[in-house]
Amino acid sequence: MSDIKKDISVVGTSCPVPLIKLSQAVRELQKGDMFKIIGDDPIFERGVSEFCEVNEHSISDISHNHDGSIEIIIEV
Amino acid sequence: MTDNRKSSILPKKNKKSTIMLVSGELDKALLAFDIAIGHAAMGCEVTMWFTLYGVNCLKKPRSIFSPDKWLPHHKNLGKGRNTRTDHFMQNVLRLLNRDGANNIPLSQLNFFGLGPKILTLIMRRKGIPTLDELITYATEMGIKFRICQICVDAMALNVEEDLVVPAEVLGVSTYTIDTNNAHYNVVI
Numbered sequence: 001m002s003d004i005k006k007d008i009s010v011v012g013t014s015c016p017v018p019l020i021k022l023s024q025a026v027r028e029l030q031k032g033d034m035f036k037i038i039g040d041d042p043i044f045e046r047g048v049s050e051f052c053e054v055n056e057h058s059i060s061d062i063s064h065n066h067d068g069s070i071e072i073i074i075e076v
Numbered sequence: 077m078t079d080n081r082k083s084s085i086l087p088k089k090n091k092k093s094t095i096m097l098v099s100g101e102l103d104k105a106l107l108a109f110d111i112a113i114g115h116a117a118m119g120c121e122v123t124m125w126f127t128l129y130g131v132n133c134l135k136k137p138r139s140i141f142s143p144d145k146w147l148p149h150h151k152n153l154g155k156g157r158n159t160r161t162d163h164f165m166q167n168v169l170r171l172l173n174r175d176g177a178n179n180i181p182l183s184q185l186n187f188f189g190l191g192p193k194i195l196t197l198i199m200r201r202k203g204i205p206t207l208d209e210l211i212t213y214a215t216e217m218g219i220k221f222r223i224c225q226i227c228v229d230a231m232a233l234n235v236e237e238d239l240v241v242p243a244e245v246l247g248v249s250t251y252t253i254d255t256n257n258a259h260y261n262v263v264i
Binding site: 012013014015016017019020022023024050051054055 | 117
């Protein structure tokens with residue numbers, strides 16, 4: 001796994017803020033870059049995976065933490 | 077992911093959507109901005125149209141006690157059709173219209189202005205973006221704001237000074253082109 005270029009946290013925010021932050025982060029990065037997003041919204045995982053399917057990014061890794069937050073590593 | 081979900085995902089081609097806001101209530105404005113920002117975040121090109129009371133949420137916040145609201149408004153001194161604010165009832169309409177995202181009422185359970193404040197408090201507690209924040213996000217996401225010309229004339233709106241976001245004043249021809257090119261149209 002290559003190094004992570006960006007690390008954004010959307011813990012405590014609700015829909016649609018995670019999607020806004022995600023799309024703003026994707027706009028700044030180039031194709032092939034990896035970045036990590038952490039969130040704890042109940043529909044966060046589904047939202048990020050649908051965003052990645054629509055905009056043709058790939059999800060490298062999803063890990064669930066004990067405190068309910070979800071870490072997702074995305075390849076732009 | 078299952079196969080039946082894969083087929084429901086939209087293909088990536090420049091999708092467009094238009095959202096028209098007619099109502100001046102907080103719940104409907106929140107809904108319109110949530111939809112618009114969601115579409116913009118998913119990669120659609122969004123145009124928001126505002127007319128009549130929908131413009132109220134884009135105005136600069138001013139209370140009814142502000143002297144700016146009571147002063148007569150004389151702008152648009154152009155030639156041609158009478159677009160000038162020349163009837164006192166236009167100024168009364170301008171006075172009675174709510175200004176700003178913090179001052180607009182709810183459509184239900186308004187409680188004489190207490191309802192929106194309670195709702196905003198609950199939304200802050202839950203981490204849900206309020207209307208002010210949604211308008212800021214919308215400008216960041218590059219959503220186009222367009223206002224109807226007849227609304228500007230009739231309700232004595234000063235487009236350069238009254239609004240918190242840059243907006244274009246356009247007519248029904250542009251609206252027709254926008255809606256016919258878009259894949260998603262709503263009027264709220």
